[in-house]
Amino acid sequence: MPTWPKRHRVEEKDQARFHSLKCDLADHATIREFPAAVSAVSESVDGLILNAGIMHTPKRGESKDGVEMQMAANVVGHHLLTSLLTGHLKAASGKAIVVSTASVLAKEAKPATFDDLNSAKDPYDTHAVYAATKAGAIMWRDAFRRRVKEAGQSDKIIVHTSHPGVAYTSLINTSVGPVARFILSPIVWAVLASANTAAIPSLRAVLDKDLADGSFVGPLNRRGWSGPTGVYDDYNPDVTHNEELQEKLWAFCEEKTGAKWAL
Numbered sequence: 001m002p003t004w005p006k007r008h009r010v011e012e013k014d015q016a017r018f019h020s021l022k023c024d025l026a027d028h029a030t031i032r033e034f035p036a037a038v039s040a041v042s043e044s045v046d047g048l049i050l051n052a053g054i055m056h057t058p059k060r061g062e063s064k065d066g067v068e069m070q071m072a073a074n075v076v077g078h079h080l081l082t083s084l085l086t087g088h089l090k091a092a093s094g095k096a097i098v099v100s101t102a103s104v105l106a107k108e109a110k111p112a113t114f115d116d117l118n119s120a121k122d123p124y125d126t127h128a129v130y131a132a133t134k135a136g137a138i139m140w141r142d143a144f145r146r147r148v149k150e151a152g153q154s155d156k157i158i159v160h161t162s163h164p165g166v167a168y169t170s171l172i173n174t175s176v177g178p179v180a181r182f183i184l185s186p187i188v189w190a191v192l193a194s195a196n197t198a199a200i201p202s203l204r205a206v207l208d209k210d211l212a213d214g215s216f217v218g219p220l221n222r223r224g225w226s227g228p229t230g231v232y233d234d235y236n237p238d239v240t241h242n243e244e245l246q247e248k249l250w251a252f253c254e255e256k257t258g259a260k261w262a263l
Contacts, residue, residue: 025052025077026063028257035084044091047206049099049162050078050137060124067256068119070126074133075140076253082144083259086157090262095158098144099205100137102163102216107237109135114245117252136249137161138216138240143250145214151263158213162205163235164198165219165227200229 019041023034038045054073063072082098089096108131119129141161148157205217216235221227239245253259 023081025081026054026067026069026073028063028065028077028080031077031080032084034081035088038085038088043088044093045085045088045096046092046094047097047099048082048085048089049101049202049206050082051099051101051202052077053101053133055130056126058126060119060126065256066118068117068129070129070133071117071119071136074130075136075249076256078137079140079250079253080257080259083257083261086262089157090153092156095156095209097206098157098159099202100141100159100161101202102137102161102218102235103130103134104163104165105131106134106138106163106240107131109237109239111239111242111245114239114248117249134163135237135240138235139242139246139249140253141214142240142243143246147261147263153263154213157263158211160205160211160213160215160217161235162201162216163218164201204229 021034021037021041022030023037024030052073054070057069061069063069065072067076078100089098105127108127110128110132113125113128113132117132138161141159145154145159148154148159201217201219205211205215208217211217211231216232217229218232218235219227220230
């Protein structure tokens, strides 16, 4: 069985510091249980990376809480989780970092999708919904930052956005058929990032204390598909700058979760 090179393996003495806690971001009941599990390990959270995601479901589905599945896992669940962990973030010894994860596909988001955030109208466009959730990660960042600022917590809670580029993972495997996957494999391996490389932007966003609040971190090559990690001056597609749509998304999340904020 292949093993990680020694430099990538967690030393045995450090393994006790790692904890695997279950949280289904498309199930509000498990999200509400999660903070207690965190508290059993630590009363504070120094960094929170909101990275759960569902991509291009073949047909519209709903979570147990009645939210369209991609929106439920990619945005609404993150909203509820962050609200419940706000006390842990404020208890961090230094600045607490929250990172919402976007995608290069955020640039394909259309304002009209935000008129039907639960995708109740036919026909269901899975690609448009996914793009809206990834633009939503950027929009949620800015809506949350406003509230952090209004609460006088801007020196305590910092909010960034990252995107991994396009990584060769199971999401790619399930997005194309087996024949296309076989034909494209050599190209995919040459162009796309590995899963390990794709994690670097989020890790930098949560660990680099010199980043300005509200930074966007991602790969710099091939229109953001891959390459060295850097900080964009402005990655936002036009739709994400729209404060009215940002507030519409925030209100949708509040309605669906009943989130209570202790900022």
